[in-house]
Amino acid sequence: MPEPVQVSILIATYNRASLLTQSLSSILGQTYPHWEVVLVDDGSSDNTWEVACAFATRDARIRPLHQEHRGLAHFAETYNFALAQAKGSVIAMMDDDDLWLPERLAKHLPFHLAGGYALSFAQCQAVDEKTQPLEQQLYPVLNPATDLYVALLRGEYWIPTITTLISRTRLEAAGGFQQRPYLPAYDYPTWLAVGEPMGFLPLNLALRRIHSPQQITNKSALELALGAYRHAIEVAERSGFPKARLLSENRRNNLAHAYHLAAAQAGNEGKFGQALDYCREIAWLGRPYLFARCLAMLTYKFGQRTLRYAASLV
Structure with missing residues (x-):
């Protein structure tokens, strides 16, 4: 029998001890067991590092790393640092305040592999700080005939980071995670660099936490x-x-x-x-x-x- 596909889940975290506990717990609750977490603590000043180490003691599939604080402007470098330590052939992302539903990997990975996708993604549900669903429809909702790459390039939708799966070989061929000095985000340049073929699975597999009153300035x-x-x-x-x-x-x-x-x-x-x-x-x-x-x-x-x-x- 072929070896099961290993998924490397990359997390960059900073001063999110309490929420990180929930995020890691949602990963531990996955019904698909063949995963690892490569977690980079970006120089937190709270007890985030202690939380990460406690989870690593609990489950050897979680591997915490520590670095001096780099901040959002260097997020791509932080994720490339995590990627270099990863062992899996499929890469997933987890934001340190969001949650996965138990079958996130079990339902998404077969779809991703069967389609031979460079990058695929699913839907997510917006929730408040107490994980109560907000009055928003699942995101994104796309027509099956949508050219996903062209629509992404045109800004017709954004890809939820927490629902992506990426072929490691395609990510490395694209030069790893990307960031630009004028764009304080790593995801959009990375998705465009990884490119086609892209797949969309219209299932809600994650909960995206919306902080109040305003997520960004x-x-x-x-x-x-x-x-x-x-x-x-x-x-x-x-x-x-x-x-x-x-x-x-x-x-x-x-x-x-x-x-x-x-x-x-x-x-x-x-x-x-x-x-x-x-x-x-x-x-x-x-x-x-x-x-x-x-x-x-x-x-x-x-x-x-x-x-x-x-x-x-x-």
């Missing part, structure tokens, strides 16, 4: 949206894909909302010239309703600031 929201678009342009230029097709409706919406958040932040800081520039970008993206909301918001903020200044003169 207004500034980073714009950096992510603009960085992903810039990287898509670079990929399109190399491949000959028409750049005009990169602005899908979903990407226009993401960019417009990111500009709106950034305009609000700039208005709060009194940078109204910059905020108006952001509003103009919303108009260029063809979102007149959001443009009007942006102008109304800035008019109100400017009025409030003027009134406070006038009151200070009395």
